Amino acid sequence: MGLRLSILTVFLVLLWTTGPHFYNGRNTGCLECHSAHHEGWGTCVDCHRGDPRTQRIQIAHHRLVPGEYACFTLPESPVVETGQWLIDISGCRRCHQTGQQGNGLASNLDGSLDKKMPEVLADAINKPAVFMPHFNFQETDVTRLVNAILASSAGYALKSTDFGQAIHFEEDKEDSDNVFSRNCGGCHRILTQSIGGIGKGDIGPNLSGIFSDFYFQTFKGRKSWNSTGLGQWLKNPRDIRTNAQMPPVHLKKDEFGHLLKILDSYVSS
Numbered sequence: 001m002g003l004r005l006s007i008l009t010v011f012l013v014l015l016w017t018t019g020p021h022f023y024n025g026r027n028t029g030c031l032e033c034h035s036a037h038h039e040g041w042g043t044c045v046d047c048h049r050g051d052p053r054t055q056r057i058q059i060a061h062h063r064l065v066p067g068e069y070a071c072f073t074l075p076e077s078p079v080v081e082t083g084q085w086l087i088d089i090s091g092c093r094r095c096h097q098t099g100q101q102g103n104g105l106a107s108n109l110d111g112s113l114d115k116k117m118p119e120v121l122a123d124a125i126n127k128p129a130v131f132m133p134h135f136n137f138q139e140t141d142v143t144r145l146v147n148a149i150l151a152s153s154a155g156y157a158l159k160s161t162d163f164g165q166a167i168h169f170e171e172d173k174e175d176s177d178n179v180f181s182r183n184c185g186g187c188h189r190i191l192t193q194s195i196g197g198i199g200k201g202d203i204g205p206n207l208s209g210i211f212s213d214f215y216f217q218t219f220k221g222r223k224s225w226n227s228t229g230l231g232q233w234l235k236n237p238r239d240i241r242t243n244a245q246m247p248p249v250h251l252k253k254d255e256f257g258h259l260l261k262i263l264d265s266y267v268s269s
């Protein structure tokens with residue numbers, strides 16, 4: 001009985017895979033409803049995914065990459081280039097790795113193509129998680145960002161070590177018992193490797209990864225931030241930036257030491 005069933009199954013599979021809908025290679029099902037375009041650059045599924053073996057639209061469109069998010073498949077796409085520029089000027093790499101560069105404080109975006117639907121990525125940018133800044137991008141810029149993320153992600157195989165990091169960012173976590181939360185957290189937030197997301201304020205910038213290469217070069221003379229610079233800033237921000245809004249913060253020496261440890265805890269790749 002079991003043997004007969006498996007012979008029947010093999011027969012049916014053979015019949016199906018040699019059926020007429022397989023004749024024209026991998027695009028056949030799609031071409032029942034669509035006309036071809038961008039030929040020569042690949043097949044429909046190379047750029048849009050989906051399942052070409054069927055004419056049932058729900059199945060054919062399984063994990064479909066819609067047109068607007070498929071621009072990353074085209075060579076030298078201006079959409080991708082603008083997206084990459086937006087990633088640079090927004091400092092996304094303070095927290096994320098993308099294009100194999102960036103801090104490991106939030107998810108590694110280089111794994112996005114396999115793991116996430118483009119719409120989910122767009123949603124995450126439009127409605128950011130608690131410790132991700134709100135950038136208020138326009139819809140076209142979100143599309144550009146997603147295309148840039150997917151472009152970097154294409155062909156990038158996740159290293160197994162990428163799964164090793166523990167990230168915490170519960171909004172209501174009891175986090176007041178540290179020098180950052182007490183002295184800075186009313187106005188700033190930060191993601192740290194050691195104690196997760198701390199701070200509740202959005203008046204000042206999100207300071208995640210401040211001592212890394214991926215933070216903005218906003219110290220005096222367009223320099224990167226370091227511990228000496230931060231010490232000067234806290235003493236009197238207006239010595240560094242004439243119209244600074246932030247009031248001076250006076251910390252004891254050991255408090256400053258503890259603060260540096262918190263600010264410096266990020267994972268760079």
Ligand code: HEC
Nearest residue numbers: 029030033044045048050051052054055057060066067068
């Ligand atoms: C039975 C007909 C049918 C088949 C088969 C089919 N599609 Fe579609 N497809 C449609 C229709 C209708 C739309 C427009 C409405 C929609 O988005 O569902 C569409 C829309 C699309 C879009 C645009 C979506 C967007 O929002 O930009 C893409 C891309 C696409 N299809 C790719 C494919 C690919 C690739 C295949 C094969 C793997 C395929 N389709 C198979 C009927 C089909």
Ligand code: HEC
Nearest residue numbers: 030034035036037038041042043044047067068070071073
């Ligand atoms: C090299 C990548 C590539 C290939 C191959 C490709 N597409 Fe597209 N597709 C895109 C891009 C990029 C867009 C967005 C509009 C544009 O730039 O042309 C798109 C847009 C679409 C759309 C949305 C409507 C539109 O024209 O804007 C549909 C539907 C679609 N493709 C279906 C298909 C089907 C079916 C095939 C296979 C016959 C296919 N595509 C092959 C990249 C590709």
Ligand code: HEC
Nearest residue numbers: 090091092094095106107121124129131132133145206208
């Ligand atoms: C201050 C840290 C921080 C910055 C800066 C930041 N993000 Fe995020 N981002 C997060 C956190 C936290 C999450 C939610 C948890 C996670 O995915 O790690 C997140 C999630 C995402 C997701 C969803 C990822 C997924 O797998 O579901 C995308 C996409 C994303 N961010 C894109 C961006 C882009 C694009 C930028 C720059 C414009 C950016 N982020 C800047 C912290 C940040």
Ligand code: HEC
Nearest residue numbers: 183184186187203204205216218233243244245246247249
């Ligand atoms: C009362 C609110 C407030 C407090 C408390 C506060 N900050 Fe700020 N901070 C700001 C604001 C607002 C800015 C924006 C820049 C400006 O003032 O021009 C800022 C800017 C900064 C910057 C410059 C970042 C950049 O990219 O320009 C650093 C660094 C900084 N704060 C660190 C800290 C640290 C560390 C603490 C705690 C020891 C702290 N701040 C406490 C409000 C605050």
